[in-house]
Amino acid sequence: MATKVTPISGFQEWLPADRIAEQIVLDTIREVFELHGFASINTRAMETVERLAGQGEDADKEIYGIRRLADPSGAAELGLHFDLTVPFARYVLENAGKLTFPFRRYQIQPAWRGERPQRGRYREFLQADIDIIDVGSLPDHYEAELLLVVADVFARLPIGDYRIHVNDRKICEGFYRGLGIEDVIGTLRVVDKLDKIGADGVRKLLLEAGCTDEQATQCLALAEISTADTGFVDQVRALGVTHELLDEGLAKLAAIIEVANEHAPGVVVADLRIARGLDYYTGTVYETMLEREPGYGSICSGGRYDALATDGKRTFPGVGISIGVSRLLGKLITEEGLTASRETPVAVLVAVNDEESRRDSMRVATALRSRGIPTLVAPKAAKFGKQIQFADRRGIPFVWFTGAGADEKGDQVKDLRSGDQVSADSGSWAPPEADLRPSLVLPESDAT
Template identity: 60%
Template sequence: MSKPTPLSGFPEYLPAQRMIEQNLIERIRSTFELYGFAPLETRAVEPMDQLLRKGETSKEVYVLRRLQEDPNAEKDDNALGLHFDLTVPFARFVLENSGKLQFPFRRYQIQKVWRGERPQEGRYREFLQADIDVVDRDNLPFHYDTEMPLVVGDALRSLPIPPATILVNNRKVCEGFYRGLGLEDPDEVLRTVDKLDKIGPVKVAELLVAKGASAAQAEACLQLAQISTSDASFVDRVRKLGVDNDLLTEGLEELARVVETANEHAPGLIRAELKIARGLDYYTGTVYETELQGYERYGSICSGGRYENLASSGNERFPGVGISIGVSRILGLLFGRDALTISRSVPTTVVVALPQEDLRVRCDQIARSLRSRRISTEVAPTAAKFGKQIRFAERRGIPYVWFPGADGEPDTIKDIRSGEQVEADAATWEPPAQDRTPLVQGV
């Protein structure tokens, strides 16, 4: 068999990288649970009619089918796809279980998703997301919109990554402003302005004029999109543009609440950025994107927003607000710069040296005693010379080697970094806190 080649867009991490990923996941999970979000995991597949209900991701959905057609299979088996985000399966889950859930329902979900887009740095076809959402029946109080950046801000600050800034806007601000200008299709204007970073203001203005806006209206849209503040001063700046609309007023009030609440919690965490819109159709109010300091050109690492109709059944409606951390996206960018390190490539804290093969049972007993107190331990693979066994530990960053005492002598343990070797009892010895588990650090 020839040597296999990597499959683009489907990352596979070495053990040290995988431990870094697990470390980050645990920190994110812990923060989510501190805010009372409950864990959820949904199935990997959804019916195609659910995945394609918005239409814009139809070219990115991976279809799931049998290699050989089974005439006895249920017809639904031929119309399944892998989920491309965690919002669609969450909406389905809420509908299916609405009679069993307590509302408002707060959930977090850390799970793989699949999207058939062109792989590039920080973007994959299989990737891990960490989502939180709050959903309610009929009406969801606005204070949950102000809570989302606080949760994610705490989660991101718990990670050994560069500082992050959450960019926030409100769809009502944009739509109300465009309607106040007299533009009849605010959604189309929003989609056009959303291309600002890709094609620049001149071409955006040209597109707006080509779609029916006057030059003055196009210029006003660009002026709105250029507003960026770290406090609520954006309200006065928008008002100075001279546009009046009730929906605009409502959006400005909501956006100001989000910014002011975040500034009380963590000054510098958030910035009002009136050009962001988010691409998905179901966002109706607050929208979030997040930049990582030093990696701004790669786009958002965390995004989400308010949706007034996450799911509906008959007369019953479930509005929600949510945000998603792109775990694989963050890791891909930082791994690409060697910007994350871990103190050792295995979980092991102690290697028990093996003086000779017929003493393996005794060495296993020592290891068992250490493991009983949650100290990660392994026994040396062979009864090689002690120098070779020490190098075995050293190559993998394992800090300690345990030497069983001979002829009634006490056991000793050696810190192979400092060379210090002391007597030790497997029933009571404890490593320093910083050595118990591998440490992850940003560079």
């Protein structure tokens, strides 16, 4: 009996060429992370619901609870992690005695959120995180360093113009306290909704939360400040609010902007509306927008957390930033047509003259693979035209002919794009470096 296949929304499943494009992006991210000295770890998919809950941004509502079908009435004690920072903090606590601090880790894994699937937001999604965590205290310079790592990643990918928007929660907290606002976290959450509900909506919520009209006006004025240099400091001072925490936050953010502008000019902007919805952030926060469509949402975000990992005796402050791989590729692949130059990693198809000589073709393939050349032996000893067609449809650039199949001239290899065919030896021939692996291809452009 036939079973109807019903799609499930909120998941990305790529066709082969797009999957290769995703892998190229992931390999690029991994390479850059390692160039900057980050070590890879992997954490389990599940955490206790107690650890996951209460982190803000409606996390409690979005957690996928895990329970056995055989126990339908039992409450879920475990849940799928909704980001990689919370499980990383737990990992550090469990392995603190075995880690060398400051510990620099990268992690590329899926996460899950039980929210309504929509453009750029998925139930299951890939994140690529880096974090630096230490014992007791963490120097501020790491907060600028993470921006440079992200800039290095994006410089190697065809993502177009982007900006990393940076703020420091201490600026907001000090400003709010200077205004006499006591519910700092609640105010941060409200202001963080600016892009979703606009200034009028935020003002209404602030007034409903107990702010005076003057306090609401000042909160919105702070959130409107955005500069590509340290000019934001004078603009904040001009608002006339004072608090020592505000001074600390302004100094830290100014230092970050100065470092970023020296090493990655034009990439970072100080944006005082950025707050981040997760409650564990305590200092610098980041969000990254594509210049061509800021409304698409952040493709890379994170921040500093000082108290997320603590065993009661020691605290492990950290700072991290996460590239939303699925969100980014949802834009680049699904909407803008980024793909790979071929749907297979194969660079060479070895033709088969007849089934009796298949072993000759297999020997050639083995020799090429031993030197790192992705190679496939033709599945059938069909006419050479059909074998060439088999390769061409998959984007395989070269076809190898052995012995008799090369008109008794010895082994030959044919470039299907130019039509050139030359004699070759399986022990020494290699394709051009650009053809060895698939590359990223943008619509209306050549391979990048």
